[in-house]
Each structure stands twice: as structure tokens, then as C-alpha cells.
Amino acid sequence: MKQLLKDIIIDQKSFLPSKKTIIRSFSEKYLNNEEIIIISGVRRCGKSVLLQQIRDRLPQKDYFFNFDDDRLGNFTVENFQQLYEVFIELYGEQNYFYFDEIQNIVGWEYFAKRLYNSGKKVFITGSNARMLSKELGTYLTGCYIAIELYPFSFSEFLDFREQQHLLGDISGTIARGEIQSAFNDYLKQGGFPIYLKSEDGIVLKTLYDNILYKDVMVRNQIVNEREVKELVYYTVSNIGKPLTYTSLAKVIGVKNSTTVKNYLEYIENTYLLFSLSKLDYSVKAQLRNPKKVYAIDNALVSRLGFHFSGEEGRLLENMVYIELRRRGGEIFYHNSGSAECDFVVRDGFRVMQAIQVCYLLDSSDTREREIRGVQDAMDTYHLLEGTIITNTHEEEVKYGDKMIHILPAWKWLHL
Known part of the structure; x- marks a missing residue:
């Protein structure tokens, strides 16, 4: 030896x-x-x-x-x-x-x-x-x-492409257009170094297969390949949507929801997927409530044949979740029954941030719903500020003594 x-x-x-x-x-x-x-x-x-x-x-x-x-x-x-x-x-x-x-x-x-x-x-x-x-x-x-450690952040992505200068003076129309274009690439290409070097989908497919087979199935002695693959496919195709173990068990055709819970735990251990809980001060309720699932990187989501409605919006929400993990803090979603906020970030026992994600605020109904969701979280957790992250829209909305900052994702990533 x-x-x-x-x-x-x-x-x-x-x-x-x-x-x-x-x-x-x-x-x-x-x-x-x-x-x-x-x-x-x-x-x-x-x-x-x-x-x-x-x-x-x-x-x-x-x-x-x-x-x-x-x-x-x-x-x-x-x-x-x-x-x-x-x-x-x-x-x-x-x-x-x-x-x-x-x-x-x-x-x-x-x-x-x-x-x-x-x-x-x-x-x-x-x-x-x-x-x-x-x-x-x-x-x-x-x-x-x-x-x-996570795949490249937006700043590291720009560094890789030798475009770090774009984060300098962004006051002009051309500069803002260039950084928006770079962000649009990042939104779909993600941050896996090995993929960015080649932009070859086979590289991603090999990476995904290695995670699924070596790190999930072989390591945990799972014999039913179909169940695991269908679970990953369904959850990634429903990024950011509330899911229960029972509903997932029905989708992939297993009788016991505990099997689904175990599968997800094995997959999460590889950092391929992450589950997000609703913030509830009752631990039992927090465990019982539906989870939301997010993926490690947008390239895996957008390049491996996963299909879902509102693709850009789901990719943006997924990217924001991973960035929040990169920044630290405990992340949850907020749902009061009358309104929902995509992410609330807790430091210790105190919620410090309320963040809503909406790719386009392109209608009065959408605008009203997104603002109402972040307001509800701000009121619930006694926050003076909240954030709505969009693709290009920028605005500040004041109500009472509180402020909602609406800003493009690239600008939020640069904060």
C-alpha cells in the first residue's frame, strides 16, 4: 500500500x-x-x-x-x-x-x-x-x-469572460445594455466552470449522470432508477412550486411518501437540489407544510431537457435562491394564506430580508400581486424595507414609512 x-x-x-x-x-x-x-x-x-x-x-x-x-x-x-x-x-x-x-x-x-x-x-x-x-x-x-462552494457567481462569471469592467461605470445606455446582455447569458448558462469552458451540453449530461448514479443511486444502494430520475425531472420542471411528499409519491408511482422523502434527502446531499420550507414558528407545522425545490445551477435546468412554464421567471427565481444561499442566512418562503413572498431570510431568530422575484412586472395585476406579497412579509416580520427582483424594471415604491426597492437582477447581484 x-x-x-x-x-x-x-x-x-x-x-x-x-x-x-x-x-x-x-x-x-x-x-x-x-x-x-x-x-x-x-x-x-x-x-x-x-x-x-x-x-x-x-x-x-x-x-x-x-x-x-x-x-x-x-x-x-x-x-x-x-x-x-x-x-x-x-x-x-x-x-x-x-x-x-x-x-x-x-x-x-x-x-x-x-x-x-x-x-x-x-x-x-x-x-x-x-x-x-x-x-x-x-x-x-x-x-x-x-x-x-457554489458554481460561479455573476461577478465570477464576468471575470471568467473577461468582462469584469462591466461592473464599473454603468450610468450610460450602452453600459447598461452590455451588462444586461451578460446577465441574460448568465441566467441560462449558469456558473459551472466546466460547462462555461466548452458550452457543450454533453459535459452537463455527464456531470448530471455522475451525480445521479454515483452519488445518489450507488452510494445509497437504490435499485429503482426510474423513480429517482422521474423525481428529479418533476421537481426541476416545477421549480419554486409548493410540493408535498404525498403528491410527489403519486407522480412517480411509489406507495410510501417516506420513500420520496428519503430520495430527496439523498439528492440534496449531493447539492443537486435543495428544498425550501415555509417559515413557521411551529416546527411541526414547518415540517408538515409543502416544500419548494430549487436546483444548483440554471444550466442544468435549461440545458438538459427540463421543461416548465414561464421559463425565464423560474430561472430567475432559481438563480436568486442560489445567490441567497451563497450569501448565507436561513432561507424560507412566506405564505400567510392571503399573500406569498418568495424568500424571507432569517439571521438567528429575526427575519432580516423579504425578497420577491418577478421577471416581468408587465401588467397591473402582476404588479399588485408582487407588491402585496412583499408588503405582507414586511408587515409580518416588521421590516422597513423589502425587495422585488426583476429582469429590467427599476423603481421605488413607498407606503407609509416603508420602502420597496424594485431593481434589475444584475444590480441586486452587484450589491
């Missing part, structure tokens, strides 16, 4: 990111604090590149190992000590460890905790949210900081 590990380390050391890499956001404070840094996110969102960028900013960078290697089929937690010994043989004693896709090894947290206890700095990436499960979190309590 030690010779195999040595061969893999040497092979992987020759890996270099492509010349065109975008510097991902990563706080300087995480580089030299004591905690284990766990970077999780969907496959191919850029975790490995970020890990390389972190290595480049630190004085010791040789203890790197990628566990997503077919030669490691027999690697177990007992082999970590051998890996450590090989590192020392090759490079001498060092204090920084970089482990890519470590979730493939059952029990990895024990080795990470041992390194932490001995004063080593550990950076870890993984493609499964189960890495941060309750059990693991309990074992590593106080020892780690979790960071979720």
Missing part, C-alpha cells in the same frame, strides 16, 4: 489547474486559524481549484492527496497512518494537509481530528453534504469551519 500511495502522490503532484482559473472568494482568516476547514459543494463547482489556490497562498503545500482515484478501492481509515508516513518520507515533516474528495473514505474524521489535536492545519473538500451530518458534527464540534 505504501508504494501505491507514493506513486499516487507523485502522480497527483504533477496536476496543475488550467491556465484560465478564476480566483474564488476565500477569507484570509481561514488560512492560519486552528480549525479544520471543510469545503463542500456539488461536483465540478471548483472545490479542487480552490484547494490549489489555498495551497499557493501557504508556505507548505506538499501534503496534498486526492481520494477520488480508482487505485484507492482498498484504502480504509487504517491506511491514513501509512499515508502520513509516506508524506514524511517524501517531503519531511510539514504542518499543512490538503485532502480532496475525502468523503470517499469512511472514518476520515478520526484522522482529521488526530491531526487537529497535534496542531496540524487541515483543509478538506468533499461533494456530499453528509460530510457535515449531525454525527460527524458532534465528533468534530469546535474543531472545524464549514464552507459551501
Whole structure:
């Protein structure tokens, strides 16, 4: 095993990111604090590149190992000590460890905790949210900081296309037209680096298949491929619509709603889909209420044959949801029975934002409905400001001592 590990380390050391890499956001404070840094996110969102960028900013960078290697089929937690010994043989004693896709090894947290206890700095990436499960979190309590990485933000998308200058002076008609055009591209192309490099739908299809088969079905020993594929297809085709486990069970033809709940949990663990709950201060009611489902990236939604009504509006709502996740905070939807607001964001026990998404405010009925929804959330949670995100419309609506900001999505993304 030690010779195999040595061969893999040497092979992987020759890996270099492509010349065109975008510097991902990563706080300087995480580089030299004591905690284990766990970077999780969907496959191919850029975790490995970020890990390389972190290595480049630190004085010791040789203890790197990628566990997503077919030669490691027999690697177990007992082999970590051998890996450590090989590192020392090759490079001498060092204090920084970089482990890519470590979730493939059952029990990895024990080795990470041992390194932490001995004063080593550990950076870890993984493609499964189960890495941060309750059990693991309990074992590593106080020892780690979790960071979720997503496909490119709009700013990173512009950086990739060498159009970052568009976020400069946007006062003129031409400048606003250019940034609106770039946003329209981002809305449909999404932010997966691997897709943006080629714009080849086969790349997306391969990524989707790998997530579905390797990360969902094989990992969770699911034998009914049809049920899982139909569940993903239906939920993505109904982005942002209230769904219940019972209704989904009927759609995909399973008798037990618990099966659907389990399937969705497995899928969410891969970061492919996310479920959104209605904000209710009764935990039981929150669990009982319908969920809304959103997808990790608009390219997967728009390029893989999913079809739904009001495509631009659904894509915009999906994009806003992912951006809210990127910014942090607990996200819910609001429904009082008489009005609904797409997103409310809570920090601790207090709701801080109410956000409505509407691609076009093109009729008086639509305008009235969208304003009423955000007003209802503002009144419920005692907010003085609310936001309606549109494609191009910009306006401020005042009522009483409160203000609703209506603004184009590209401008909101730049805030």
C-alpha cells in the first residue's frame, strides 16, 4: 500500500489547474486559524481549484492527496497512518494537509481530528453534504469551519469572460445594455466552470449522470432508477412550486411518501437540489407544510431537457435562491394564506430580508400581486424595507414609512 500511495502522490503532484482559473472568494482568516476547514459543494463547482489556490497562498503545500482515484478501492481509515508516513518520507515533516474528495473514505474524521489535536492545519473538500451530518458534527464540534462552494457567481462569471469592467461605470445606455446582455447569458448558462469552458451540453449530461448514479443511486444502494430520475425531472420542471411528499409519491408511482422523502434527502446531499420550507414558528407545522425545490445551477435546468412554464421567471427565481444561499442566512418562503413572498431570510431568530422575484412586472395585476406579497412579509416580520427582483424594471415604491426597492437582477447581484 505504501508504494501505491507514493506513486499516487507523485502522480497527483504533477496536476496543475488550467491556465484560465478564476480566483474564488476565500477569507484570509481561514488560512492560519486552528480549525479544520471543510469545503463542500456539488461536483465540478471548483472545490479542487480552490484547494490549489489555498495551497499557493501557504508556505507548505506538499501534503496534498486526492481520494477520488480508482487505485484507492482498498484504502480504509487504517491506511491514513501509512499515508502520513509516506508524506514524511517524501517531503519531511510539514504542518499543512490538503485532502480532496475525502468523503470517499469512511472514518476520515478520526484522522482529521488526530491531526487537529497535534496542531496540524487541515483543509478538506468533499461533494456530499453528509460530510457535515449531525454525527460527524458532534465528533468534530469546535474543531472545524464549514464552507459551501457554489458554481460561479455573476461577478465570477464576468471575470471568467473577461468582462469584469462591466461592473464599473454603468450610468450610460450602452453600459447598461452590455451588462444586461451578460446577465441574460448568465441566467441560462449558469456558473459551472466546466460547462462555461466548452458550452457543450454533453459535459452537463455527464456531470448530471455522475451525480445521479454515483452519488445518489450507488452510494445509497437504490435499485429503482426510474423513480429517482422521474423525481428529479418533476421537481426541476416545477421549480419554486409548493410540493408535498404525498403528491410527489403519486407522480412517480411509489406507495410510501417516506420513500420520496428519503430520495430527496439523498439528492440534496449531493447539492443537486435543495428544498425550501415555509417559515413557521411551529416546527411541526414547518415540517408538515409543502416544500419548494430549487436546483444548483440554471444550466442544468435549461440545458438538459427540463421543461416548465414561464421559463425565464423560474430561472430567475432559481438563480436568486442560489445567490441567497451563497450569501448565507436561513432561507424560507412566506405564505400567510392571503399573500406569498418568495424568500424571507432569517439571521438567528429575526427575519432580516423579504425578497420577491418577478421577471416581468408587465401588467397591473402582476404588479399588485408582487407588491402585496412583499408588503405582507414586511408587515409580518416588521421590516422597513423589502425587495422585488426583476429582469429590467427599476423603481421605488413607498407606503407609509416603508420602502420597496424594485431593481434589475444584475444590480441586486452587484450589491
